Amino acid sequence: MTLLKRALFAILALALVLAGLAAIFQTRLATALYERRVDRQMSLDRIGTLPDGLHLAFCGTGSPLPDPSRAPSCAVVIAGDRLFVVDSGAGSVGNLLLMGIPAGEIEAVLLTHFHSDHIGGLGDLALQRWIGTGHTDPLPVMGPAGVDDIIAGFNQAYARDATYRTGHHGEAIAPPSGFGMIALPFETTGFEQTAPVKLLENGGLTIWAVAVDHDPAGPAVAYRFDYQGRSLVMSGDLVADNSPGFQALAAASDLLVVEALQPRLLDIINEGAQRRGNDRLDTIMTDIRDYHTTPEQAAAAAQMAQARALVLNHVVPAVPTRSLNAAFLGEAGTAFSGPIRVAEDGMVVSLPAGDDSVSFQSWR
Missing domain, CATH: 1.10.287 (Helix Hairpins)
Incomplete structure (x- = not known):
């Protein structure tokens, strides 16, 4: 060699x-x-780091339209040490857990309505809450008329999976009595009325619901949470201008969260669909405009309510980067004198007890 x-x-x-x-x-x-x-x-003990007061953590701020930065609708209301989930879109449960929110401590879920992007994650949420602390009682789910059928369907779909969990981990980890959800329906008046329904009042927390216009996807409701002198209102999907109960519910709120659809951005999608002969997409992007609220309308509602801050949620269409927020907001800034934010997954809004401040942070 x-x-x-x-x-x-x-x-x-x-x-x-x-x-x-x-x-x-x-x-x-x-x-x-x-x-x-x-x-x-x-x-992670994110809840433990929060001051006493009312807080809102967004684990899903998108819609059925594909958005790489947002899961469909889901938010967690934190009142002191109590946790309530408003809507549960598919994929949002993963965000909730990654944000350090303990699913086992969820007291109840409140559904605004029954569109798929607001309920698709319920099965996974109930599973995480059940296994999280070995709950021996099902997850309570509040909602307007029809919630019984929704919950019965999810319980049936996940029933076999529940036997696997208990069979594998044992009853100490997955007690059979804690499987699934229990529906707690409540009645509302028509969305033309302004009278809210009181759903809960204890421990210094009061939760209200009022019917809103989201026809034909009714009944639909908005919620208000009052705790330690602070208040937040979540709209769900609605036509704000045709929902007088929502306007009354939002009055003098510290934080108003309103779903928003920007028609100017949808115009771009419509034009692209027309150029490519995609009549189906063109029709859908036209149809969805008549039962949602624009950013400008949401801002006007916040100004009328004299809210301290406005967050635009259920973002339609997708705005995957903050550089697009200005196009999404349109003229909203001229209609509301307070701070406006476009919701993002992981965003947390804090309303500490004892003052009137509104602060924002990210848990992502």
């Missing part, structure tokens, strides 16, 4: 050794980073 060949073999052998050492190092580094990530996630 020539000297050159020996040198080449030596270099190759050294390269293989170095590659092996690099692989070992990368594996150990990756494992160490994973350990740190798991420890950080498991030690």
Whole structure:
């Protein structure tokens, strides 16, 4: 073997050794980073870091339209140490858990209406709440007339899965009595009326509901939470200008959360669909305009209510980067004198007890 060949073999052998050492190092580094990530996630106590008051954590701020940055509708209301979920769109439960919100501590779910993007995550949410602390009671789900059928369907769909969980983990982890959900329907007047329904009043917390116009997807409601002198109102989907009960419910609220659809951006989608001969998409993008609220209308409603802050939620169409927020907001800033934010998954709005401040942070 020539000297050159020996040198080449030596270099190759050294390269293989170095590659092996690099692989070992990368594996150990990756494992160490994973350990740190798991420890950080498991030690999260986001709820414990919040001051007493009323807080709203968004775990889904999108719609049925595909949006890489947003899951469909879901928000967690935190009143002191009590947790309530408003709507549960598919994929939002993962966000909820990644945000460090303990699913096992959820007291109840409140549904605004029964469109698929507001209920698709219910089965997963109930499962996480059940297994999270070994609940022996089903997850209460409040909603207007028809919620019984929705919950019965989810319970049936997940019934076999429940037997797997208990069979695998045992009754101490997955007690059969804690499986699923229980429907708690309430009655509302028509959306033409202004009288709200009181759903809960204890521990300093009051929850109200009022019917709103989202025809034909009715009944639909909005909710108001009052706690320690602070208040927030969540609209669900609605035509704000045709929902007098919502206007009354929103009066003097600290935080008003309203779904919003920007027609100017939908025009761009319509034009693209027309150029490509996609009549179906063109029709759908036209149809959805008549039972939603524009950012400008939401801002006008907030101004009329004298709300302290406005968050635009259920963003239609998708605005996956903040650079598009200005186009989505349109002229909303001229209609409302307070702060306006476009909701994002992971956004948390805090209303501390004892003052009138409104602050924003991200749990992503």
